[in-house]
Amino acid sequence: MSTIRIPRSAALLAGAMALTLGLGACSAASTSAPSTPGSATDPLGGLTGEPIKVMTIGNWTQPQLGTANPEFPAGAQAAAAAVNRSGGIGGRPIDVIVCSDELSTDTARQCALDAVADGVVAVVGLQTTNEVTILPILESAGIPAVGVYPFTDVALTSPVSYPDVSGFVGQTLGMGLQLAEAGATSVSSVVPGGLGGIATEVGDAVAAGATSGGAQFTGLVQIPAKSADLSPAIASATEGGASVAGFASDEAAFINAMRTLAPESTISTFPFNLTDTVIKSAGQGAEGVLAVDGLVPPTAETPGTAQYAEELAAFDSSLPASTTGLHEWLAMWTFARVVAGLDTIDPSTVVTAMNGVKDLDMGGIVPAYSTVSTSTTYPRMFNATIVYQEVEDGRLVLQNPDKTPFVSIEDLITDYAG
Numbered sequence: 084m085s086t087i088r089i090p091r092s093a094a095l096l097a098g099a100m101a102l103t104l105g106l107g108a109c110s111a112a113s114t115s116a117p118s119t120p121g122s123a124t125d126p127l128g129g130l131t132g133e134p135i136k137v138m139t140i141g142n143w144t145q146p147q148l149g150t151a152n153p154e155f156p157a158g159a160q161a162a163a164a165a166v167n168r169s170g171g172i173g174g175r176p177i178d179v180i181v182c183s184d185e186l187s188t189d190t191a192r193q194c195a196l197d198a199v200a201d202g203v204v205a206v207v208g209l210q211t212t213n214e215v216t217i218l219p220i221l222e223s224a225g226i227p228a229v230g231v232y233p234f235t236d237v238a239l240t241s242p243v244s245y246p247d248v249s250g251f252v253g254q255t256l257g258m259g260l261q262l263a264e265a266g267a268t269s270v271s272s273v274v275p276g277g278l279g280g281i282a283t284e285v286g287d288a289v290a291a292g293a294t295s296g297g298a299q300f301t302g303l304v305q306i307p308a309k310s311a312d313l314s315p316a317i318a319s320a321t322e323g324g325a326s327v328a329g330f331a332s333d334e335a336a337f338i339n340a341m342r343t344l345a346p347e348s349t350i351s352t353f354p355f356n357l358t359d360t361v362i363k364s365a366g367q368g369a370e371g372v373l374a375v376d377g378l379v380p381p382t383a384e385t386p387g388t389a390q391y392a393e394e395l396a397a398f399d400s401s402l403p404a405s406t407t408g409l410h411e412w413l414a415m416w417t418f419a420r421v422v423a424g425l426d427t428i429d430p431s432t433v434v435t436a437m438n439g440v441k442d443l444d445m446g447g448i449v450p451a452y453s454t455v456s457t458s459t460t461y462p463r464m465f466n467a468t469i470v471y472q473e474v475e476d477g478r479l480v481l482q483n484p485d486k487t488p489f490v491s492i493e494d495l496i497t498d499y500a501g
């Protein structure tokens with residue numbers, strides 16, 4: 084099997100996923116002024132020391148969809164504000180610059196160039212398929228990216244990239260494995276049409292995960308673009324009683340169609356497709372839908388999720404907790420603790436400090452973090468685990484709350500990537 088590579092087709096994948104995300108996030112676009120602004124009104128906490136500038140980058144807004152998700156970067160902002168309220172780093176506040184790449188390569192490039200021009204010591208929280216544009220610019224400037232969600236090989240190979248989750252490769256392999264371990268004897272993969280080579284990559288990864296768990300992979304099915312009738316695709320995907328791993332542009336419609344046409348088939352998808360609005364729209368049909376991520380959901384009861392919820396509420400009580408926001412918060416919490424003991428804080432010293440991280444407590448959100456590669460193929464794969472989730476009572480929760488949430492797929496990644 085070949086390594087997952089997502090160069091030119093990454094934007095297509097981002098667009099397809101963002102369509103579901105955007106449809107599920109419309110309420111966030113119309114968020115009014117905070118009901119209890121908290122530290123959002125003074126994120127520097129009144130500190131007058133020289134600010135430690137960082138930037139967080141992601142597709143936080145999607146103008147073409149008319150949506151915005153301020154709760155996503157607010158995770159990083161909330162964590163920084165909490166540090167600042169406690170005196171900052173040696174009296175210096177963390178100043179968070181938020182840059183949305185808006186799913187645009189050109190905008191992403193400008194975010195990276197602005198990070199260099201603004202003299203940030205790190206990008207903290209990077210969640211975009213445009214990392215293929217951003218990371219080479221940061222690498223040339225020696226600026227580290229702490230808390231990367233890796234969509235592509237670039238994030239798993241760049242020496243300035245510090246992922247804290249297994250990312251897209253982990254999720255796609257994990258969906259097939261999750262279904263097999265849930266009892267599926269055969270598994271197919273479904274994706275929207277028009278994704279080009281990424282569709283094959285998703286299918287190959289799901290197949291590898293399913294077969295490693297003892298299930299048969301029955302094939303990849305692409306939903307025709309702009310097709311309102313999902314029944315042919317579902318009939319093909321569930322032939323012989325196969326369970327389905329993947330996603331659709333209209334996730335709620337896909338879930339409800341699956342429940343109607345193939346009620347015995349299990350579904351596994353990406354958590355960022357299962358927004359609150361999607362789950363509500365799918366109604367009872369969403370119950371039992373499975374998902375795979377690289378970190379626990381905000382509903383999990385861990386010290387880290389509790390701290391995230393508390394600090395997000397203190398920052399801006401009008402914003403909802405979200406998985407993306409939790410990942411951003413974790414990135415900033417990691418950064419703040421790593422640089423706390425440095426006499427000089429600049430890109431070079433942050434890189435050195437990050438290279439020496441060992442067994443850092445991550446509050447139960449991901450396993451203890453060490454910047455030591457777990458993969459011969461991916462030198463920046465520092466966490467080769469996934470987390471199984473499911474929809475229960477209208478919320479994404481841990482699938483197996485009585486077990487450790489972290490499922491190691493280190494051997495599976497090695498076997499798949501070569």
